[in-house]
């Protein structure tokens with residue numbers, strides 16, 4: 001790809017972010033129930049809110065999908081709770097708007113008072129309408145036999161739009177029997193009928209709205225999710241991102257205003273200030289990267305340090321030294337000739353430089369053997385004595401987990417250090433699991449809880465990498481809305497550490513630009529530029545450094 005085309009793509013990415021630059025507040029389902037309760041406690045009626053939700057949904061669907069001439073054919077899949085109640089009323093209002101509607105009721109009888117009222121209201125309308133429109137249909141699925149029967153009977157199962165109102169924020173376990181059948185049917189129908197649009201009410205049924213988890217891939221794959229009251233945090237985490245389709249907010253009530261969300265969705269990095277002319281390399285900080293080791297008998301990891309170094313330079317850092325295994329000094333100078341080099345195992349030289357640098361980024365390809373552990377502990381203690389801002393990544397996090405058990409006083413020092421200096425940690429779920437002494441699966445079950453526990457235990461700023469990367473700084477959680485699946489490839493973490501170190505070392509930058517979230521957003525935006533140019537399959541970490549530089553430049557012009 002030419003440099004110019006990278007630049008154009010970066011410019012387009014900045015333009016698109018300027019059009020949508022607000023942080024989006026994200027709430028837990030528990031908070032949403034609380035917001036609704038506050039609304040009802042203020043004297044508002046819960047059924048009226050359900051009617052209001054359903055009317056807005058029905059109107060949105062009719063406005064979006066109705067076509068001149070033909071009647072819009074809708075299949076509404078309803079469950080037993082209030083999400084199902086929304087569905088019943090949507091069926092009612094769409095019928096009144098002129099659509100031909102089938103309701104497929106799944107599972108046992110409705111379970112809430114509002115859903116029962118909604119079912120009664122809708123049944124009356126649908127039955128009245130049946131006299132006029134022959135095909136109006138209400139089916140009930142309680143088990144697999146009745147499911148097959150309903151599928152045979154109803155021509156409405158070949159609809160223009162399916163409304164998914166099986167489960168909303170009340171889902172708390174894997175859908176089974178008729179529910180699982182219905183979800184499978186909805187997803188399969190989309191494969192046979194490419195025109196079919198699936199609109200999920202509030203949450204795609206099967207997605208856990210607090211964590212983004214989907215049990216055994218049993219969730220509706222929506223084209224559109226219409227989010228009621230407030231955006232649920234789980235819609236932006238983990239599996240959910242493959243199920244929600246496009247998100248549309250229907251806020252419904254003002255009670256959400258002023259409520260502190262659980263997290264914020266961030267789409268892009270902050271603009272950067274222009275550089276002053278009267279500056280020199282000393283003005284832009286000195287980064288020390290400690291990593292790129294070769295452990296006896298194993299493959300070398302020099303590339304990790306090289307990727308970090310070239311990305312740190314792409315952020316504009318003034319000086320950079322890499323302390324890596326001396327086997328890699330030749331390739332380092334070949335790839336990044338502006339870097340200085342030190343032998344990672346020459347501990348006294350490395351320690352003298354730690355005392356002089358502005359930021360130490362440690363751990364990328366550092367090695368996990370006993371001698372690497374000893375070096376890591378030594379360099380960490382020196383950085384703490386010298387009060388140096390720190391980024392700990394990869395093998396550094398591995399050793400940190402061991403230190404937490406073997407030398408807990410060093411964790412106390414890190415906690416104290418983070419009160420006055422930047423200390424950034426950048427684990428994926430495996431590394432995070434070791435740090436909390438739990439499995440990676442447990443981390444993945446509730447990523448928001450995990451990042452909060454990490455910060456509680458170690459202090460400092462945290463990134464938890466993954467789909468919907470999370471950043472926690474001073475108690476506030478951001479969810480990164482940029483980035484793509486192509487970034488799940490070797491070396492991307494090393495690129496990020498170098499990027500973060502480059503920003504952190506430049507004290508000329510405003511505080512808001514020397515943050516972990518800024519590094520994560522620039523990294524993700526660069527990944528998105530590359531994905532548009534190369535596709536997800538071919539995206540490589542080694543393509544990233546020049547694009548990081550172009551994003552930095554565009555952010556400067558966006559100021």
Ligand SMILES: NC(=O)C1=CN([C@@H]2O[C@H](COP(=O)(O)OP(=O)(O)OC[C@H]3O[C@@H](n4cnc5c(N)ncnc54)[C@H](OP(=O)(O)O)[C@@H]3O)[C@@H](O)[C@H]2O)[C@@H](O)CC1
Pocket residue numbers: 036046047049050053079080081082083084086112114166167168169170171172173174175176179201202203228
């Ligand atoms: N008035 C309001 O507050 C408003 C609410 N609104 C709407 O209500 C939705 C929340 O409604 P909800 O709380 O009734 O829960 P919902 O998602 O319908 O689930 C129903 C029940 O299913 C059950 N269940 C769970 N998992 C299961 C499984 N795997 N397989 C089988 N059953 C399972 C579980 O009950 P359980 O069986 O545990 O007793 C659960 O309670 C919300 O998303 C929005 O659409 C809007 O109208 C605005 C006004």
Ligand SMILES: [K+]
Pocket residue numbers: 083164165166167168200201202203204205
């Ligand atoms: K739903």
